[in-house]
Amino acid sequence: MTRTGKCLCGAVTFTAEPFGTSQACHCDMCRTWGGGPYMAVPCETASFEGPVQRYRSSDFAERGFCGTCGTHLFFHMLGGERHGIPIGIFDDQSDLPFKGEIYIDEKPDFYAFEGERKCLTGAEFEARFR
Amino acid sequence: MTDAPHIGGCLCGAVRLVAGTPSAHMHACHCSICRRHTGMSQFAMDVSGAVWEGEIETYPSSDFAERAFCPKCGTTLYYRMWESDVHSINPFLLRDRSRLNFDSEIFIDFKPDTYAFAGNRPRRTEAEVLA
Numbered sequence: 001m002t003r004t005g006k007c008l009c010g011a012v013t014f015t016a017e018p019f020g021t022s023q024a025c026h027c028d029m030c031r032t033w034g035g036g037p038y039m040a041v042p043c044e045t046a047s048f049e050g051p052v053q054r055y056r057s058s059d060f061a062e063r064g065f066c067g068t069c070g071t072h073l074f075f076h077m078l079g080g081e082r083h084g085i086p087i088g089i090f091d092d093q094s095d096l097p098f099k100g101e102i103y104i105d106e107k108p109d110f111y112a113f114e115g116e117r118k119c120l121t122g123a124e125f126e127a128r129f130r
Numbered sequence: 131m132t133d134a135p136h137i138g139g140c141l142c143g144a145v146r147l148v149a150g151t152p153s154a155h156m157h158a159c160h161c162s163i164c165r166r167h168t169g170m171s172q173f174a175m176d177v178s179g180a181v182w183e184g185e186i187e188t189y190p191s192s193d194f195a196e197r198a199f200c201p202k203c204g205t206t207l208y209y210r211m212w213e214s215d216v217h218s219i220n221p222f223l224l225r226d227r228s229r230l231n232f233d234s235e236i237f238i239d240f241k242p243d244t245y246a247f248a249g250n251r252p253r254r255t256e257a258e259v260l261a
Contacts (some may be wrong), residue, residue: 007166008163008166008167008189008214009189017247020156022244024170024245028222030140031221031222032140032141032205032206032222032223033141033168033203033205033206034168034169034172034205034206034220035168035172035206035220035221035222036158036168036171036172036222037244038168038170039169039170040169045243049237053201053204055141055142055202055203055204056180057141057189057203063203063204064204065133065199065200065204067187068189068214069167069189069191069197070167070187070189070197070198070199070206071166071167071168072167072168072202072204072206074170085169086167086168086169086170087169087170087244088166088167088168088169088170089166089169093244096244097244098244098245108227108230110230110231110232111158111173111232111248111249112247112248112249113245113246113247113248114245114246114247114248115246
């Protein structure tokens with residue numbers, strides 16, 4: 001079902017089609033980018049309006065943020081429509097259960113999430129989704 | 131950009147933290163502004179005497195504080211109250227991450243029920259933080 005959201009300052013708005021769950025990425029780049037694991041909602045499609053800045057963070061993906069307030073907007077694998085959108089910018093954050101953790105091999109030891117869920121290493125994730 | 135020694139920096143390398151004294155403590159903040167800014171609770175560490183190099187963009191996220199980010203790659207850099215010279219930085223900017231001591235959580239009453247950090251440490255509510 002289509003959901004909407006916006007950045008902190010409201011300059012960027014979006015509509016997206018979530019698959020229905022959320023997941024955390026522990027990779028070094030995500031943590032350096034935002035100061036914590038990247039808690040994202042995988043979306044089949046997404047459309048953003050406003051001052052979106054894009055940064056090509058690797059040879060296969062880009063990251064988007066609001067040029068005005070710096071809010072993180074998406075992780076996007078190039079060549080496809082799918083976007084990983086931070087759960088915190090959705091207007092309605094309900095019914096997006098936390099079902100997976102990826103790049104678990106890059107997670108520092110000093111934190112961990114409570115509870116059990118499916119975890120993939122970086123190699124397992126890339127073999128499946130790249 | 132120079133090759134001068136630095137203690138940390140953003141994802142693309144355009145912004146560098148070249149001086150500063152990090153605190154021995156690191157916390158996670160669950161407030162609604164932190165969670166909207168980067169998607170979930172943010173780790174942060176206070177640094178006094180922070181000196182940055184490179185272009186930095188700031189956004190006034192309230193009437194008493196600002197949030198800074200790299201305009202090229204969007205890396206979250208720090209949160210700062212205007213009346214203070216302490217920069218509460220993204221600890222993953224640091225090159226040396228061997229002394230990250232996650233010993234408190236704040237605005238715990240804003241944390242969604244969907245996730246929680248394992249382990250025992252002081253967890254303070256908004257009222258306790260602002261008291």
